[in-house]
Amino acid sequence: MVERLQGDEGDEMTILPLIETNEQYAQNLIPVADKLLGWLSRGLGLEDGEMKQGLGGEDLTYMLKINYYPPCPCPDLALGVAPHTDMSAITILVPNEVQGLQVFKDDHWYDVAYIPNALIIHIGDQVQILSNGKYKSVYHRTTVNKDKTRMSWPMFLEPPLEFEVGPIPKLISQDNPPKYKTKKFKDYVYCKLNKLSQ
């Protein structure tokens, strides 16, 4: 459904309801995700489509979350999101211009620079599993700002809940045994949320 409203200047504005906007955004991300997963496959010596296939192929799900971080009077005492890795395969994130995302590397937290119109891509746990640990899911967190509201729109690309994810068999050998169990994505989520061993 498309709604038309009169703007302040008398011009006609088109308002797309959130669901429709999300759907269009997800549709536009499909070729982006295909490219990213293709490059990740190639990086492991696989055919372009193999990583996507290991995540459910065309059934890969796109889940949008909207993060809202209001100004915080004591930003040194609070975090927006606690340190974590994403459970997704990959996450495609758009932030607003307020600094907040940090990634952990070599014992330090580094600010992720805001670049207008750039997408931020996180490797998530499912790509780490598929690649048998060759790709590492990124450990990250967010800080909050004293005066400004920060927002971010991460799209989590995830296998269907019933789909089994494990190291891609071609990558496994006697010298490179599986480092992760093959399990349904829903079981992975359950174990991670409940802090059970994987």
Ligand SMILES: O=C(O)CCC(=O)C(=O)O
């Ligand atoms: O707000 C951000 O930049 C990242 C949020 C995040 O890590 C998450 O929602 O998983």
Ligand SMILES: [Fe+2]
């Ligand atoms: Fe995250």
